[in-house]
Amino acid sequence: MSFAEAERSEVERPEYTAERVMTKRKDQGRGSPADKNAGAERSAAPFVPGTTSISALRAAAPGCRGCDLYKTATQVVFGAGPVKARVIMVGEQPGDQEDRQGVPFVGPAGAMLDKALEDAGIPRSEVYLTNAVKHFKWEPRGKRRIHKKPRISEIKACRPWLEAELRAVKLQILVCLGATAAQSVMGSQFKLMQNRGKLLALPPDSKESALPVEQVVTTIHPSAVLRAPDTEGRRAAYESLVADLRVVAKAIRG
Numbered sequence: 001m002s003f004a005e006a007e008r009s010e011v012e013r014p015e016y017t018a019e020r021v022m023t024k025r026k027d028q029g030r031g032s033p034a035d036k037n038a039g040a041e042r043s044a045a046p047f048v049p050g051t052t053s054i055s056a057l058r059a060a061a062p063g064c065r066g067c068d069l070y071k072t073a074t075q076v077v078f079g080a081g082p083v084k085a086r087v088i089m090v091g092e093q094p095g096d097q098e099d100r101q102g103v104p105f106v107g108p109a110g111a112m113l114d115k116a117l118e119d120a121g122i123p124r125s126e127v128y129l130t131n132a133v134k135h136f137k138w139e140p141r142g143k144r145r146i147h148k149k150p151r152i153s154e155i156k157a158c159r160p161w162l163e164a165e166l167r168a169v170k171l172q173i174l175v176c177l178g179a180t181a182a183q184s185v186m187g188s189q190f191k192l193m194q195n196r197g198k199l200l201a202l203p204p205d206s207k208e209s210a211l212p213v214e215q216v217v218t219t220i221h222p223s224a225v226l227r228a229p230d231t232e233g234r235r236a237a238y239e240s241l242v243a244d245l246r247v248v249a250k251a252i253r254g
């Protein structure tokens with residue numbers, strides 16, 4: 001896919017109406033399975049099985065009630081990719097298309113990421129893709145569902161799933177796509193634009209340092225390319241994304 005084709009996929013995506021989702025919410029019997037941790041600080045932890053089997057984790061994820069985002073999403077969107085991936089890429093949360101299909105990075109941002117991976121020389125077959133938050137958070141705008149940034153409490157609540165994925169996938173390098181993913185992994189004070197495109201270690205003496213990760217690279221989320229105001233801005237953002245991913249490509253080649 002060319003850059004122009006990846007860029008156009010943002011415009012060509014079909015709409016997914018808010019009404020359709022609200023109908024589905026009624027069918028889900030929202031709130032019916034008891035919140036195992038209602039009243040306490042919300043967390044996915046009680047719903048995450050103690051296993052390093054990705055298939056077992058994936059099977060358990062639809063039952064998560066670790067925060068309220070499951071109530072308005074269509075379905076959970078768990079990570080996807082080979083268990084022996086050399087690279088895990090973490091985004092913020094599923095988008096509209098991902099929510100519909102139940103697969104991460106299949107929408108316009110995913111098309112842009114695929115193109116950037118190809119240009120950076122990272123085989124897609126070596127990448128496991130997931131998100132810091134596993135349910136789509138959105139707000140209605142007319143008939144469309146518009147992405148809404150998850151709260152810090154929601155990112156923290158969902159973190160046990162990411163930790164379980166990191167334990168299950170034998171990764172070599174973790175790539176955080178966007179500020180939300182970067183702060184989820186590197187801590188809330190992490191400055192993405194000052195540190196992007198560098199091989200980093202987890203911050204020492206922090207709860208993040210307990211993650212089974214040795215090397216981290218942070219970069220922009222591919223949706224940031226699509227949000228740039230004009231073609232020139234999109235091309236500059238895209239080239240900066242590819243440059244950061246080349247750091248990853250070089251690291252996995254040793």
Ligand code: SF4
Pocket residue numbers: 043044061064065066067068069070076133134135157158159161
């Ligand atoms: S967003 Fe995460 S913590 Fe919240 S319900 Fe979904 S899987 Fe559970």
